Amino acid sequence: MMGQSRYDVFRTWWKPVKQAIANGTAAPSFVRDVLLNMETNYSGDDEEAIYLATSIIAAGSDNARMTLNTFVMAALCYPDAMQKARDEAGRVCGSNAQRLPALDDMEMMPYICAMVKETLRWRPWYP
Structure with a gap:
């Protein structure tokens, strides 16, 4: 388990995404088109799905964050x-x-x- 406080934070993002998918208004995304797509037969619970979805978000932002940090450090030096x-x-x-x-x-x-x-x-x- 990821810890209750962390789960609560991520769940505030997850609930509207899951609702938008259920009512057909969600934009194309990894969550809509892969993770929760009925054809993929994903069998994990919400906590596992949240972990997978947020891992993709973190992976996509971490390189940019590290590069910007390096640029700022170089600018200072x-x-x-x-x-x-x-x-x-x-x-x-x-x-x-x-x-x-x-x-x-x-x-x-x-x-x-x-x-x-x-x-x-x-x-x-x-x-």
């Missing part, structure tokens, strides 16, 4: 590089951040693209 990236973003998007960068801006932001690639290249190790 290399403030000059961060300032150069801010200057580049300011030239493209406006010095007062008039807009967010878009994919169309990539060619005009080579330094930031290099920073993103370098962050993805680093393989952070967490003890």
Whole structure:
């Protein structure tokens, strides 16, 4: 068992999802199309289903979280590089951040693209 308090938190997400599936209003998802699809013959209880569904959510977010943590740590260690990236973003998007960068801006932001690639290249190790 995952622990009552944790189960209670996850159940607040699970109940409306399960209800939407039951009344046919749920959007396509792993839960709707695989986990609770009648054709898969899933035989676990709600707690097991919640665990599987939230494991998929955590797996999908953990890499992004770790990458963003690495980027923030690098920005703190290399403030000059961060300032150069801010200057580049300011030239493209406006010095007062008039807009967010878009994919169309990539060619005009080579330094930031290099920073993103370098962050993805680093393989952070967490003890």
